[in-house]
Amino acid sequence: MTWIDFPLYSGIVFVLWVVGLVVLLISYKKKPLIKVANILFALGWVVLIVFVAKLWNELDRPPMRTLGETRLWYSTFLPLIGFVTYFRWKYKWFLGYSFIMAIVFLAINYLNPETYSKTLMPALQSVWFVPHVLVYLFSYAVLAASSIVAIKGWYDSYKGDFKLETLKLADNLVYIGFAFLTLGLLFGALWAKEAWGHYWTWDPKEVWAFLTWMGYLIYIHYRHFHPQKTKQSLTILALAFVVLLVCWFGVNYLPVANTSVHTYTQY
Amino acid sequence: MSNNTTQIRRNLWDAPWGYVESFFIGIGLMLTGFFLEISSSGSLDFTVSYPYNLYFLLGYVGFLLILYFGFRNTQVVRWLTKVPASISSIVLITFLVMIMGIVPQIPSENNIITNLGLNKITSNWAFLLVLFQFLTCLGLITIKRIVQFKTENIGFILNHLGLFLALVAGMLGTGDLQRLSLNTFENKHSWVATDINNKEVELPFAVYLNEFLIEEYNPKLALIDNVSGEVVENDGKNLYLINKDEDYIYKNYQVNVEKFHTSSGRIGDRYMPVSDIGSPPSAYLSVKNIENDSIVKGWISCGSFAHPYQSLKLDSKYSFVMTIPEAKKFSSDIDIVSKEGDKTKTVLEVNKPYKYNGWKLYQLSYNEKMGKWSKLSVIELVRDPWLPVIYTGIFMMIAGAFYMFWVGNKITKN
Numbered sequence: 001m002t003w004i005d006f007p008l009y010s011g012i013v014f015v016l017w018v019v020g021l022v023v024l025l026i027s028y029k030k031k032p033l034i035k036v037a038n039i040l041f042a043l044g045w046v047v048l049i050v051f052v053a054k055l056w057n058e059l060d061r062p063p064m065r066t067l068g069e070t071r072l073w074y075s076t077f078l079p080l081i082g083f084v085t086y087f088r089w090k091y092k093w094f095l096g097y098s099f100i101m102a103i104v105f106l107a108i109n110y111l112n113p114e115t116y117s118k119t120l121m122p123a124l125q126s127v128w129f130v131p132h133v134l135v136y137l138f139s140y141a142v143l144a145a146s147s148i149v150a151i152k153g154w155y156d157s158y159k160g161d162f163k164l165e166t167l168k169l170a171d172n173l174v175y176i177g178f179a180f181l182t183l184g185l186l187f188g189a190l191w192a193k194e195a196w197g198h199y200w201t202w203d204p205k206e207v208w209a210f211l212t213w214m215g216y217l218i219y220i221h222y223r224h225f226h227p228q229k230t231k232q233s234l235t236i237l238a239l240a241f242v243v244l245l246v247c248w249f250g251v252n253y254l255p256v257a258n259t260s261v262h263t264y265t266q267y
Numbered sequence: 268m269s270n271n272t273t274q275i276r277r278n279l280w281d282a283p284w285g286y287v288e289s290f291f292i293g294i295g296l297m298l299t300g301f302f303l304e305i306s307s308s309g310s311l312d313f314t315v316s317y318p319y320n321l322y323f324l325l326g327y328v329g330f331l332l333i334l335y336f337g338f339r340n341t342q343v344v345r346w347l348t349k350v351p352a353s354i355s356s357i358v359l360i361t362f363l364v365m366i367m368g369i370v371p372q373i374p375s376e377n378n379i380i381t382n383l384g385l386n387k388i389t390s391n392w393a394f395l396l397v398l399f400q401f402l403t404c405l406g407l408i409t410i411k412r413i414v415q416f417k418t419e420n421i422g423f424i425l426n427h428l429g430l431f432l433a434l435v436a437g438m439l440g441t442g443d444l445q446r447l448s449l450n451t452f453e454n455k456h457s458w459v460a461t462d463i464n465n466k467e468v469e470l471p472f473a474v475y476l477n478e479f480l481i482e483e484y485n486p487k488l489a490l491i492d493n494v495s496g497e498v499v500e501n502d503g504k505n506l507y508l509i510n511k512d513e514d515y516i517y518k519n520y521q522v523n524v525e526k527f528h529t530s531s532g533r534i535g536d537r538y539m540p541v542s543d544i545g546s547p548p549s550a551y552l553s554v555k556n557i558e559n560d561s562i563v564k565g566w567i568s569c570g571s572f573a574h575p576y577q578s579l580k581l582d583s584k585y586s587f588v589m590t591i592p593e594a595k596k597f598s599s600d601i602d603i604v605s606k607e608g609d610k611t612k613t614v615l616e617v618n619k620p621y622k623y624n625g626w627k628l629y630q631l632s633y634n635e636k637m638g639k640w641s642k643l644s645v646i647e648l649v650r651d652p653w654l655p656v657i658y659t660g661i662f663m664m665i666a667g668a669f670y671m672f673w674v675g676n677k678i679t680k681n
Binding site for chain 1: 620
């Protein structure tokens with residue numbers, strides 16, 4: 001099967017999630033329907049996980065080598081974050097956004113057929129490969145969720161009904177995301193030492209990963225010491241996410257790209 | 268926290284210094300650094316090696332301790348241990364590293380880039396001065412929290428001290444870091460390596476290469492345009508590995524692999540299994556055009572340094588070709604021979620380095636033109652005596668990350 005069955009699986013997931021979103025919208029009026037929405041979301045998620053598991057099994061290598069494969073993981077992690085956050089904070093809009101984002105990333109993959117290639121270069125054949133990539137993508141997904149909160153915060157203050165608890169949700173997500181970001185960065189350093197002989201070489205991807213880390217570091221310090229300056233915090237959070245996006249996709253397009261070992265495989 | 272309604276109007280440089288003063292000082296340091304870059308011609312070599320880097324580390328930590336315990340109440344030290352100083356230096360480092368992330372760090376013909384040293388940020392005065400302020404802040408607040416120890420500060424100390432150790436040891440350690448590459452040839456002893464500047468370095472031991480081995484993936488099957496020679500379909504993304512008896516569909520061609528040899532030679536108009544040096548893989552395909560049911564059969568081979576390639580022409584538009592196999596795994600079976608003549612046997616592989624007397628040996632590369640028939644194996648040798656300190660820092664930060672996860676998890680609505 002490999003990626004060949006992707007249209008079928010993603011189609012099922014897509015239908016379940018879109019219907020789920022519609023039910024979620026209706027549940028603003030008819031409260032009990034939220035359960036139905038959650039069941040639809042959960043069913044779609046299970047189908048997606050089955051696809052990922054089958055793909056991993058059939059490729060004979062972890063499906064984490066190409067940009068499309070990272071998007072698949074992103075779509076897989078976002079629902080988890082949506083669920084956990086929903087059960088803790090009871091924000092329906094957040095649940096909705098997580099699934100919309102997950103659908104968008106599935107759609108991008110649907111429109112860009114992925115590679116079926118089973119090859120994996122020797123440098124990537126390491127026990128660090130899976131933890132490094134998974135921890136990073138989980139962190140990206142959590143931090144993306146935090147930037148959605150930032151957008152919501154901006155919108156709320158524009159309408160004049162900003163609540164401080166929105167930023168607390170952002171803090172909740174940033175702390176967790178940042179913890180994983182730190183782990184991803186450090187696992188990468190430990191791996192690099194085993195594979196290339198040095199833990200840090202200022203490779204362009206490393207530079208941008210470091211910048212992403214610094215961006216959220218600024219947010220955490222600023223929030224901690226200026227809890228009342230909400231607008232500034234929201235701005236820092238949004239900017240940090242822009243840096244993260246450059247790190248994930250943008251590096252490939254910068255003039256520094258051809259000196260990187262991290263550019264995702266195209267073939 | 269300052270209360271917005273009764274904020275007292277204060278003048279610049281009135282105590283305590285805030286963000287304006289912090290950025291003033293930080294940007295001042297940065298501009299001083301750039302000025303130094305412009306006025307100092309040529310490249311500076313900042314590396315200090317043992318024992319001077321160790322003296323420097325002890326001196327620096329001593330300096331921080333004296334600053335904290337002797338001058339805690341002075342304006343400067345109070346400023347350095349407060350948030351505006353930290354945030355401004357984090358922001359300025361981010362700014363300078365961002366330049367590194369945009370301007371390629373290679374020699375440039377642009378005068379502005381060269382004169383300001385924007386293509387060598389890590390040894391740029393501006394970066395070093397700002398980093399020095401950053402590390403001083405980091406060191407002082409770490410001392411402050413350790414002195415005022417509380418259990419809930421453990422996470423703080425792990426993160427901050429860990430970062431301090433990893434950064435300082437990483438920077439000072441470059442002076443003692445040795446990275447050499449050694450060319451080894453099958454059935455020969457090698458002991459003269461070269462460093463980054465291509466200078467020869469004699470090793471305290473020799474490496475004897477018994478055998479260099481490559482395991483390859485099967486080659487892939489590609490459909491190409493006869494005129495342009497480009498791979499067609501999905502920008503060349505979806506290529507299948509060639510396996511015997513498998514069926515593949517490319518555009519409207521159904522391909523069946525009837526025969527496949529990993530190592531073969533051409534005899535007349537067909538390929539037979541042969542295992543000579545330079546004998547390439549080959550496959551016999553049967554291709555059916557789904558539109559008109561016509562069938563084309565024939566051999567393809569990717570060739571090698573010793574033999575030409577063979578493609579299969581389907582019609583006026585397309586042909587099938589075989590790609591050169593990708594390496595799955597490469598390894599060197601070596602003996603390390605000490606000066607006393609003691610032999611240590613090991614196999615080096617990518618991602619599986621071997622530790623020997625303070626050195627770490629890595630499988631680096633081989634003669635790619637020769638591919639799996641390469642008699643050359645390039646081994647990288649690394650000596651990094653500061654690594655334990657750096658790892659201590661890294662593991663402290665990993666522990667700190669778990670702590671952050673735990674704290675972040677506890678944040679709720681109330």
